[in-house]
Amino acid sequence: MNIQNYVAGQWVSGTGEEFLATDAITGEAIGTVSSAGIDYAEVLEYGRRTGGPALRKMTFQERGRMLKALALHLMKHKDKFYEVSFRTGATKVDSWIDIEGGIGNLFANASLRRQFPDLPYYVDGEAAGLSRNGTFIGHHIMVPKRGVAVHINAFNFPVWGMLEKIAVNLMAGVPAVVKPSEYTSYLTEVVVREIIASKILPEGSLQLITGLGRGILDDVQLGDTVTFTGSAATGKKLQASPQILERGVTFNLEADSLNASVLGEAAAPGTPEFDLFVKEVTREITVKAGQKCTAVRRILVPENYIEDVQAAVSKRLASTTMGDPRKEGVRMGSLATKLQVERVMAAVDKMKASMDMVYGGTDQQAEIIGSDYEKGAFMAPILFRNNKPLEVMEAHNIEAFGPVSTIMPYKNLEEAVEIANLGKGSLVSSIVTADDKEAREYVVNAAPMHGRILVLNEKSAKESTGHGSPMPLLTHGGPGRAGGGEEMGGKRGILHYLQRTAIQGHPDTITEITQVYQPGSTRPEADKHVFRKHFEELTVGETVYTAKHTVTVTDIVNFANVSGDNFYAHMDETSLEGTIFEGRVAHGYFILSKAAGLFVEAKKGPVLLNYGIDEARFTKPVYPGTTIGVKFTVKEKIDQEKRSEDDVAKGIVKFNVEVYDDTDETVAIATILTMVKKIDQSM
Template sequence: MAKLENFILGRWITGDGEGQPLFNAVTGEQIATASTKGIDFKDILRYARTTGNPALRKMSFHERGLMLKNLALYLRNHLDKFYQISYQTGATKADSWVDIEGGIGNLFSYASLRRKFPDESYCLDGEHHVLGKANTFMGHHLLVPKEGVAVHINAFNFPVWGMLEKIAVNLLAGMPAVVKPATVTSFLTEAVVREIIASGILPDGALQLVCGSAGDMLQHVTEQDVVTFTGSASTGLMLKSTPSILSQNVPFTMEADSLNCIVLGNDVTPDMPEWDIFLKEVRKEITTKCGQKCTAIRRIFVPADKIEDVQIALGKYLSQTTIGNPLNEKVRMGSLAGESQRAEVRAQVQKLLASSQLIYGSLDSVQVIDADAQKGAFMSPLLLLNEHPFQSKEVHEIEAFGPVSTLMPYDHLEDAIQLAKMGKGSLVSSIVTADKKIAKSYVLGAGMYHGRILVLNGDCAKESTGHGSPLPLLVHGGPGRAGGGEEMGGIRGVKHYMQRVAIQGSPDMITAISNIYQPGAKGNTGGIHPFKKYFDELQIGDQLLTEKRLITAEDIDQFADLSGDHFYAHLRDTDFSGTMFERQVAHGYLIMSLAAGLFVSSYDKNPVLLNYGIDELRFTKPVYPGSEIQVRFTCKEKTRQEKKEPTDIDKGIVKWLVEIMDETGEITGVATILTMVERKS
């Protein structure tokens, strides 16, 4: 019998002993064993901290992001292999697509986020704060990668996505990972990690895998580590209570299974497109992955006067679901991940039946295609009805982690909101409605109890990724029962693996530390015009103080005629009493345009390829005819760009701080402009 291997300390090894048997969820045949017996978990964590962490910390965000992109491209070359193994977990082709290609998609998403970060291994966070009147003392926040390791303890339902969605974030942040997948489906995780290691794309120590028990691993975590857990709330609470986690305040992010719900708005009738949208969404969430999703719909709230119609319609929709061997192209729902999961679901359903009734499906029998219903972990979709949801605590407390959901009535939207809250926190809720007021009332009324809320109607249904699909750029997690943590979330997720440190000092010091020019810092003046320098030659702080330019009433009149902007404040004959202005005032965009005329190096061709845009443009003081403007133009930040094609011009993006001053020296306007600048090499 094959034994899964663990990838630790830079090599593949097997654990001691016979190990835990692993089974094909469709046929019931044993396919492997897994063991971590004899492994020194303290050494595993030490190796990650001393080998993987320094290697990743030396890389910039852009280098880490390109690493993720290359890894995603590499894994896509092995999809057929992953799909064949995934079928053994009971997943259909559609289920496997979410797990495998959805996971790889997370790598692509986080790879693209590199552009949101500087070309450094660290970054500033938020805005700067001036802490002194003379602007010689300021404060900022800096994010630096932690010196520890991310320990990911994952659930059995998504053996690929569960790993890749987490490591994409910690690797971009500059932290290595140890992944401990749920043992029952770890054979698929192992197959993917084998290809990751074979690619040679990640530095040594960046990723380690343990297949089997986590042993005493959490007893060896330190204050620089991060632990994430996906699974049951009870197991999560036990792990979170590990003495070392409590004593050293180790960040612990939990994403627990929750009693997610969907609400049919009381405005929706059977003749509306939202009616079918609702039914299809419920069916999909009951049957996808055989209901084994932490985001699956467990509670269905429907207006009381439509409960019978919904019950009949859902029964028809569910009856169209073909169940059996996921290798058969006719099958739409496979099996649970194993016999132990099937026994657990049945036990939980029995508890729910204390206050609910079964209105569709069977606990004991199921018709399957091209499979043996008893040898495989197959189960019928089950729809329950609870007619008194306010009096029944079980339906708001007990989750059957399979193709099971409970239908419940409500009278008013306020009741639906209250029922949604009775789950005491969930990962996601949906509401299907065409009424904007209903949508707003539900989101504001129930939002504090859910990590994500999907508002579905005919406008967005075609493009909607659905109730059960977490997205890389949005947070995945939820309050209360759902674990109280967050995963992914784009830039927000990266910050979970970095230390935020407040830094204080002079603008010159903060500029030197951050490598981003801070207002008030000394500039590098003299020499050639900054626009005549190649990207590689430019230094942060390179600065130009321009000539002055007199603003006349004729300038303002001509710009008004040219642009068509005849706002009253720009007209000479306006009665300015009761306005914010003394007399005719220059257009802000006129001042910005004239500023460009002052700082742009005209006529001669230079390394600046184009103007890329303007950020944070503000007009801070009126400019009247007779005023003189002058520009302080400073190189603020540089970011290299990789070539998309070999023939592309080698270039980077340069951000410039534009400070427009009047004759008194006061700032009248400020902006950050971006230019695309050619590289010399």
């Protein structure tokens, strides 16, 4: 059986055999893997020429709906992914993290469409005034890069590693070429086959290289983005390649790191937090058999608790059952390959030269359920102890990428930070404590050297995602040894695949480009009230100029009675000395309420509801006797999908509410959010 590549719209086998994929549990052959003979220049050009234009034609709303549809489709087929995942040595829990965690990234990024405009590109920030009379302004837009994203992923998460990356670039409108590790690419291939068969993604949006991928970066060019997940040494070598440096190719490195978990001084033995700490670090040693870039490699505990922690962690490790993940009761599977076992043991040999091995080792092999050490890539957990963490550096320099960790003492929290930072940059650190002040001190001082910090205590434990779980809406990466890169991060991650460009011109021009009304642009009067128009009929910039109202003392008193807001500036003229007010002033919320009374069209029409106010500001005091009016302008339109066949077809319309006085100065400004019915109910 050949593990195939998907390139230029076809499933193809490479020439020869670059690697023989084997079952990590039984040692049985799965299939030959090769990408030899593939024309990578054509692969990259196919993505740029075919996938890129198709994705760039789609708006963020359409891309988001595409990701949601893909996530729902993959969830229907997850059982077949689990069956293959077991062959990588993963338990059901391990596979859940990889498979459903990866699909969760699709869902999370799909939901981000609500933070983007109904355009193929993004409007960034606010306009900047560049002239005295307002006829020349500046803004920023961010457009999809005109290249491909090349994702070179590690062996440990063959599904999550792909989906967490492509979810971001696809949402941005950029196609991808994915090269998972050849060791576990047979699982990635199964998932990609299902993606391609679904026809949910435009052709050219996703290509797959299952083999070694030698030469895949030779033809990258300006506009392309390369991401690498794996060892820091390999990542830095790729990052320094001439084609990356000389062609201005964006490179993101997410490297394995020596992550540290700290037991707070307040978390003494017998406290819930002590028990949580022991459970958490043990889980991080055994989940995925320790093959996680975020796993706890260094366990930092107050020196007077070290014996208790060592005994408790060892006890939990001893109760962890290893073997075939499909067998009942197995809680820890194997490493991905026997080669990985060799590499981990080589690192262990270096570490044991300077540190005590206090649990595990080759002379304490655990029982294997449903297999054995000869057939599978099994390795029992190992726990080291470093009594002099500020002097013995091996635990801070050597990473054994498996079920191996080192326990070490600290004297005070300041020293704990110092020890944690000896890892020279990590993806994640954590502290377990019930003392929020202790947590604050650790987080603030350790943050410069860690990409993410988890604070765990009894209050958050039930819902905490744990030390080792990066989340789609938060950044994943870290400084120094961890690579200095940044992935996911919600909206931030999508922006990495967009080119920010400053634009300058007349407000009318900038309004047309951004499709968002810009202050100072022309506001043609609507031919009929905008609340009488359906979503498709509304045009950005068209404006209703309302009737006017003169504010009275009676208005102020009545609003105070209704709202209960009797703030002195509204109700007590004798208390205004030393304030900015010249007399009693109308409530800002009365001004907005009265504005609504002026701009709302009362009769039933296409407007279904008003569901919020954004960016409300009161810019000038309004005193009794002041006459106010409203300029009510279509600011922005965002399409919205139907949730079901019976749902009303509608879109979101943002209206700019500008309240002005009899001197034509703005006294209040806000954006209201409405749902507006469409004419075409089939959309």
